[in-house]
Amino acid sequence: MAAKLLSAYQNADKWEGENNLSDGVAVEFNPSSGNVFLVADDFSVAMFNGSDKLEMLVSCSNCGAEGFISEDGDLAAIAEHGQCKPCVEKEATA
Numbered sequence: 001m002a003a004k005l006l007s008a009y010q011n012a013d014k015w016e017g018e019n020n021l022s023d024g025v026a027v028e029f030n031p032s033s034g035n036v037f038l039v040a041d042d043f044s045v046a047m048f049n050g051s052d053k054l055e056m057l058v059s060c061s062n063c064g065a066e067g068f069i070s071e072d073g074d075l076a077a078i079a080e081h082g083q084c085k086p087c088v089e090k091e092a093t094a
Contacts, residue, residue: 001036002027008054009038009046016053016070021046060084062091 005027008014024041037047037057045057049068058075059066062083069076074085081088 005036005038005048005054008048014054016049016051016055016068018056019046019054020044020056060087062087 009019009021009025012019021038021040021044022042025038026040027036028039029036035047037045038054039045046054047057049055050071055068055070057066058069058078060075060078060083063086065072065075065084067075069079077083077085077088083091
């Protein structure tokens with residue numbers, strides 16, 4: 001899996017969205033989830049999504065929801081607001 005991740009990391013065609021990994025990219029393994037992923041010095045993370053493409057993992061700064069923008073439309077708001085769509089909407093009505 002590490003070899004597959006590193007090979008995809010170097011191939012722009014294997015990315016869904018932009019590669020926002022900074023310096024110091026390393027392969028990591030989470031024994032609790034079994035996930036293998038890339039992590040950079042700034043703790044940004046890229047993993048294979050459901051389409052078998054590398055994608056940046058995003059998380060809501062408010063509620064902690066995490067996932068891929070390509071798979072969860074509510075997470076697309078994170079790019080603009082730093083929070084998922086439900087949190088942005090909740091804040092707007094408060």
